[in-house]
Every structure is written in structure tokens, then in C-alpha cells.
Amino acid sequence: MKRVTISWQALIALLCVVGAMVMLPLFSAGAPQPPSASTIALIALLAIAAALLSFAPLSAPLIATVLFAGAHGAAWLLLGTLAGNEGFAGPAFFLLLAACWLLAWRCVTQLSDLQPTRPTGQWLLRLLIPAIFGAWILVIWEGLTRGGGIPFVILPPPSAIWARIAGSLPTLGEDVRQTIFKAVLVGYIVGCISGFVVAILADRVDFLRRGLLPIGNMVSALPIIGVAPIMVMWFGFDWQSKAAVVIIMTFFPMLVNTVAGLAASGNMERDLMRTYASNDWQTLVKLRLPAAMPFIFNALKINSTLAMIGAIVAEFFGTPIVGMGFRISTEMGRMNVDMVWAEIAVAALAGSVFYGVVALAERAVTFWHPSIRGG
Secondary structure, eight states: OOOOOOOHHHHHHHHHHHHHHHTOOSBOTTOSSOOOHHHHHHHHHHHHHHHHHTTSSOOHHHHHHHHHHHHHHHHHHHHHTTTTOTTOBOHHHHHHHHHHHHHHHHHHHHHHHOOOSSHHHHHHHHHHHHHHHHHHHHHHHHHHHHHTTOOTTTOOOHHHHHHHHHHTHHHHHHHHHHIIIIIIHHHHHHHHHHHHHHHHHHHHOHHHHHHHHHHHHHHHTSOHHHHHHHHHHHHOSSHHHHHHHHHHHHHHHHHHHHHHHHTOSOHHHHHHHHHTTOOHHHHIIIIIHHHHHHHHHHHHHHHHHHHHHHHHHHGGGSOOSOSHHHHHHHHHHTTOHHHHHHHHHHHHHHHHHHHHHHHHHHHHHSTTSHHHHTO
16 A cells, blocks of 8 residues: 655645635735635635645655646636735735645655656656746746735736737847847857867967967956947947857857867877877867767857847847847836836747757767766
């Protein structure tokens, strides 16, 4: 018989539900549209049932499913009671929100303990766990901002940001095209390729290696706000100046990491290549570059975030009337904070996708590396 596991998250969630039922109503006096008693009872019932069933001697996948359904169902109903009652949430509301969050925490813990044997199941878990974690950041954000009546100009709720995104797709599309598909991609590609080529040359020419690497460390410490205005003066207000900033930001990380990677192959491997009568070019292509791939992809991943940051910040110092940095700057001046957060959300999503593509390429190219084989 399966042993019963006592979860402290579920125990505290039960106490939160009991406390909320004692402290009813959910909203303070004067709330325009207080929820019905049946809605409150259903929220409490879902949370209690999920918490109690998590103690049952059931399989881990079944417990995780019950916790997922109970936590998210109760949270969805709870957030639904905020319609028309923004700023009137009382202690009972926040106790129920805490109970739902604790149940979701327990659900993620159960999922983390699973060991699926099929690759499909492993990939699903890798996607599901961070998705639940991210969703609960938004749920708590929504509940605190709307329930607590936080001023819109200080922190808008995710629902308002999503509404702004949905209503501003043409504007956001133009900003993404200007910033990402022009400045970021062009600067990223040129900066990474030039850094890689110069690293190959520096590896062969001792003078370049001794001279460039100290300069690379110095340039890497230069502030963007100092470089961006100069690039705007040199290359104009369009995307070319932002691409130049991105090139500067991505060139030296690629240079430094590639040089370090080319030196990563051991003396034994190099001696073995010499016994095969390999020349320098063959040793570079067949031994040293493959050994440097983890370093190169590390630079590519670092540069994927640096490129986004550099292009957006550079647009604060002069740009046509389009671009993500331009939009953030101008809309903040107009106090349209929902549009500012919409641009931030789109930039974060684009940066995550960019980073994810590079990470997938790394897994495909460096599948032989111990860090990939063990993942």
C-alpha cells in the first residue's frame, strides 16, 4: 500500500481556506458587485478537495492532476470575482489566493519528482513546470494589483497589458520589425561573425591576441548610454546606428569566448592529431573548433540578450518615430504605462524565443558534450 505523504503546502492551504471562511466576506463594505455565496463556496470546495486529495495514497501523476485542477480552477473563479470590485479585496480574498498558490506550488513539486521514461514526457515536463510557475506570477500580479487597488500608473495588471497588446498589434509589429528584424538581427549576425573571424586570426597571430583581448575587456565595460549617442552621430537616426551599437556589444564577448574555446583542447588531443600528420587547418577544423563549440554557443546566448538590450537602449538617443525603445520612451512620457509594459512584454518574449533558438541549436551541434548528454 502506498504511503501517505503529508505536504506542508497543502496543510497551510487548508488553514488559509478555513481562515478565509472565518473572515468572510471576500470584499470590504461598499464593493459594487460582491460575489454570491455559491461562488465563494465553490472556490473553497475546490481548494479543500485538492488539498485533502493530495494526502491520499494515490499515484504522483494523479495527485499532480488533482492539484493542478483544484488550484487553477479556484484561482480562475477567485479572479473572476474582482470584476467591478477592484480595490475592495479584503483579507479573506488574499487568504484564498494564497491557498491556491500553495496548492500550485505543491503541484509543481509533484511534477518535479516525476521521472518519465519517454522523451515526449520529459519534454512535456520541461515545458509544463516553468509554464505553471510563470502563470502564477501573472495570477498573483493580477490579484494583488486589482484586489489591492494599486494605482494603474504604478503597476497595471496583466489583463490590462494583454488588452493593450491585443489592441496595438499593428504598432507593436512595426516596432518589432524596426528594432528586432533590422537593428538586432543585423547587429547580432555581423558582431558575432566578425568576432569569430577575428578570434581565429588572433589565435594564429600572437600580436593580435595580446593586443585585442585587453582592449576587449575594456570595451566590454563601456556603458551603452555613452556609446549609443556617438553611434547616432556617426550613422544617423535610423536602424544602422542601433545595429552599430549591437555590433560593438556582441563583438567582444564572441572574441573572448572563442579565443578561450580554441585553447580548451588538451595537449594529448593535439599530439594525437600530429601523429595523424594533420596540418594546422585540419587540427583547427576537426579538433579545436569542436572543442570550442560550448564556448562559442555560450557567447551566442550571452549576445542574444545583449543585442536586445543594446538596440532598445540605443533608440532612446535618437530614432525615427518607430521602434521599441522609442515607444517606451514616448509612452512613458505620456503616462501610458500599459503600452510601456506591452513593449516590455513583447521584448521579453522575443528575447526568450531568440535565446531558445540558440539553445536548441547548441543541443543539436554539441550533442556529444557531457552537459548536453546529461540534460
